[in-house]
């Protein structure tokens with residue numbers, strides 16, 4: 766998708782520090798971290814949101830890479846959170862599916 770910032774990151778047209786990659790996904794730090802660890806994991810293929818995900822094959826590499834980068838950050842020792850905001854009520858801003866990996870401090874639950 767030409768006007769999608771995350772597709773531009775996948776294509777290398779917008780710089781991002783690559784923290785990991787597999788056949789279907791890449792991981793990079795969020796530009797405005799809300800937590801000590803705040804990493805985004807996205808499918809290389811453009812899908813606007815989880816509402817567009819069909820059988821889940823696009824998301825399998827995203828979950829695998831999320832667990833890998835979390836481990837590399839040492840979060841498997843302490844715990845971490847995966848969040849995928851979908852649509853208006855969840856405040857999804859970027860319309861290319863992305864999984865937030867949050868960690869590095871205790872978190873509250875439930876979300877607001």
Ligand code: 5GP
Pocket residue numbers: 770779781793794795796797798805849850856857858859860
């Ligand atoms: P959403 O609310 O859509 O789940 O979150 C979008 C996230 O993308 C936000 O946390 C925001 O800081 C991040 N973000 C937006 N633009 C960029 C960018 O150009 N580069 C990076 N690394 N993160 C971005």
Ligand code: ZN
Pocket residue numbers: 766769770771772773810811812860861
């Ligand atoms: Zn995109």
